[in-house]
Amino acid sequence: MLLTDKGVDQLRTALTDYTASGIAERLGPAATAGVSRNDFRAALRATADRDPLATLIRLFVCGQTEPTAAVEAAFAPLPLADALAAGLVVPHGDGLRQGLDLEAYGDSWWVLADLPAAAHPGIPLAPDHVLGVGGASTTLAGATIRRPVGSALDLGVGCGVQALHLTQHATTVTGTDVSERALSFAATTAALNGMDWELLRGDMVAPVAGRRFDLVVSNPPFVVGPGTATHAYRDSGRPSDALAAELAAAAPDLLTEGGTMQYLANWAYVTGEDWGDRVAGWVAGTGLDAWVIQREVADPVSYVDLWISDAGEVRDPARKAEWLDWFDANKIEAVGFGLITLRRSGTDDPVVRIEDLRQQVAGPLGAQVAAWFDRQQFLRVHDAAGLLAQRYRAAEGLQLRQEATMGPEGWAVDRQVLAMPHGLRWSEEIDPLVLALVGGCDGQVPLRDQISVLAVAHEVTESDLAEAAVPIVAHLVERGILLPED
Numbered sequence: 001m002l003l004t005d006k007g008v009d010q011l012r013t014a015l016t017d018y019t020a021s022g023i024a025e026r027l028g029p030a031a032t033a034g035v036s037r038n039d040f041r042a043a044l045r046a047t048a049d050r051d052p053l054a055t056l057i058r059l060f061v062c063g064q065t066e067p068t069a070a071v072e073a074a075f076a077p078l079p080l081a082d083a084l085a086a087g088l089v090v091p092h093g094d095g096l097r098q099g100l101d102l103e104a105y106g107d108s109w110w111v112l113a114d115l116p117a118a119a120h121p122g123i124p125l126a127p128d129h130v131l132g133v134g135g136a137s138t139t140l141a142g143a144t145i146r147r148p149v150g151s152a153l154d155l156g157v158g159c160g161v162q163a164l165h166l167t168q169h170a171t172t173v174t175g176t177d178v179s180e181r182a183l184s185f186a187a188t189t190a191a192l193n194g195m196d197w198e199l200l201r202g203d204m205v206a207p208v209a210g211r212r213f214d215l216v217v218s219n220p221p222f223v224v225g226p227g228t229a230t231h232a233y234r235d236s237g238r239p240s241d242a243l244a245a246e247l248a249a250a251a252p253d254l255l256t257e258g259g260t261m262q263y264l265a266n267w268a269y270v271t272g273e274d275w276g277d278r279v280a281g282w283v284a285g286t287g288l289d290a291w292v293i294q295r296e297v298a299d300p301v302s303y304v305d306l307w308i309s310d311a312g313e314v315r316d317p318a319r320k321a322e323w324l325d326w327f328d329a330n331k332i333e334a335v336g337f338g339l340i341t342l343r344r345s346g347t348d349d350p351v352v353r354i355e356d357l358r359q360q361v362a363g364p365l366g367a368q369v370a371a372w373f374d375r376q377q378f379l380r381v382h383d384a385a386g387l388l389a390q391r392y393r394a395a396e397g398l399q400l401r402q403e404a405t406m407g408p409e410g411w412a413v414d415r416q417v418l419a420m421p422h423g424l425r426w427s428e429e430i431d432p433l434v435l436a437l438v439g440g441c442d443g444q445v446p447l448r449d450q451i452s453v454l455a456v457a458h459e460v461t462e463s464d465l466a467e468a469a470v471p472i473v474a475h476l477v478e479r480g481i482l483l484p485e486d
């Protein structure tokens with residue numbers, strides 16, 4: 001820990017008003033909006049009196065250097081000497097400025113981490129840099145299924161942001177990390193928030209070998225590269241995307257029956273290979289249900305630029321060239337980013353879906369992921385006869401989009417697309433018969449009866465139509481476009 005137990009209690013007291021809502025209230029809407037755009041002018045005006053909360057905001061939100069006496073008052077009852085020893089603030093000019101990132105996060109949490117590269121331009125991050133709450137952290141937090149579980153594991157716990165969320169719905173929370181520094185930050189974050197996590201040091205799953213969890217989450221160092229590890233938060237030491245494959249292979253032995261693992265991953269687009277086949281190869285043979293959603297794809301130059309500047313390595317052009325040469329040598333044309341969710345469903349016939357979901361999703365994604373696995377369970381226990389016996393209704397607000405061309409006899413429909421305005425925002429091109437079927441899904445009539453009526457209208461046999469319709473209905477159920485009424 002960065003502080004003693006007593007020091008943590010004192011810091012918590014000092015931070016009583018330094019919460020997300022406390023800061024927003026103190027700053028008001030205009031200054032808060034400015035801060036979100038790194039425009040601190042209004043925030044500095046609103047905190048000019050330098051009372052303790054104002055000084056904390058000036059230090060940790062606005063990145064200012066503040067007079068020593070004001071900082072001492074802001075940390076009270078934590079002695080200033082202890083705040084300095086923990087690295088919370090460092091001498092700068094004739095005052096003090098932040099030495100660590102102390103973020104008010106969520107409703108009433110605090111997260112401790114190292115300062116991002118942007119806080120000290122031109123200086124690369126240290127190899128054991130502990131990442132604060134970033135875009136990937138919040139993506140995973142938003143995509144996590146938030147249902148009550150017994151045991152949860154955060155693999156690569158870092159500053160502890162995922163563990164904070166897990167504590168809301170898991171009886172026990174375990175965090176592992178290869179970095180001693182990360183574990184000491186996680187321990188401090190836990191103590192500061194009055195939480196109790198089991199924290200273990202080691203490489204990947206080694207510290208929890210032989211143990212199983214109901215929920216495993218990981219925002220691992222997924223960056224695709226030659227396997228040289230210069231920064232623990234970013235590089236796994238594994239070449240290419242081997243880390244993501246390793247996690248998938250480890251999942252069956254990590255999960256309890258019914259347990260779920262969710263992690264962020266990058267995957268290489270190798271010339272001549274389909275990315276989906278590559279990722280499917282990782283989960284094949286695990287016996288787990290898998291839903292892999294690709295959210296972004298980057299070309300090598302922008303990918304390498306992103307990660308080099310993330311670590312503040314911009315002054316090293318040789319590093320970029322070396323990394324790009326490695327991409328070329330390994331025929332990697334692009335890198336995909338997404339979420340892998342694996343579930344131990346205890347079935348001999350696991351469902352594996354690898355799909356592009358780059359459209360904007362109406363969050364939180366976690367609720368959508370949970371619903372997707374629920375729908376898979378429905379499909380698993382309903383054979384064709386079972387599906388035909390069900391009543392369905394169309395997703396709320398489902399839209400029909402039509403493209404048509406004016407011809408000599410009026411409009412000729414070229415394309416009809418069902419589009420979900422909410423949730424995962426899927427769109428599906430369909431033919432008129434399926435359109436009629438979906439149109440009749442009002443939750444009142446079993447699918448079999450709908451098919452009887454349609455068969456007469458379209459002059460096909462009921463059995464032929466049922467045989468054709470069942471896989472289509474199953475697909476529409478999987479995507480949440482049709483929902484079973486019961």
Ligand SMILES: C[S@@+](CC[C@H](N)C(=O)[O-])C[C@H]1O[C@@H](n2cnc3c(N)ncnc32)[C@H](O)[C@@H]1O
Nearest residue numbers: 137156157158177178179182203204219232233
């Ligand atoms: C991207 S950070 C994620 C931190 C935090 N969980 C979050 O969501 O923001 C990745 C974390 O994995 C840790 N890590 C790196 N290599 C590891 C390894 N081989 N085994 C376990 N943890 C590792 C890093 O120290 C770092 O804390």
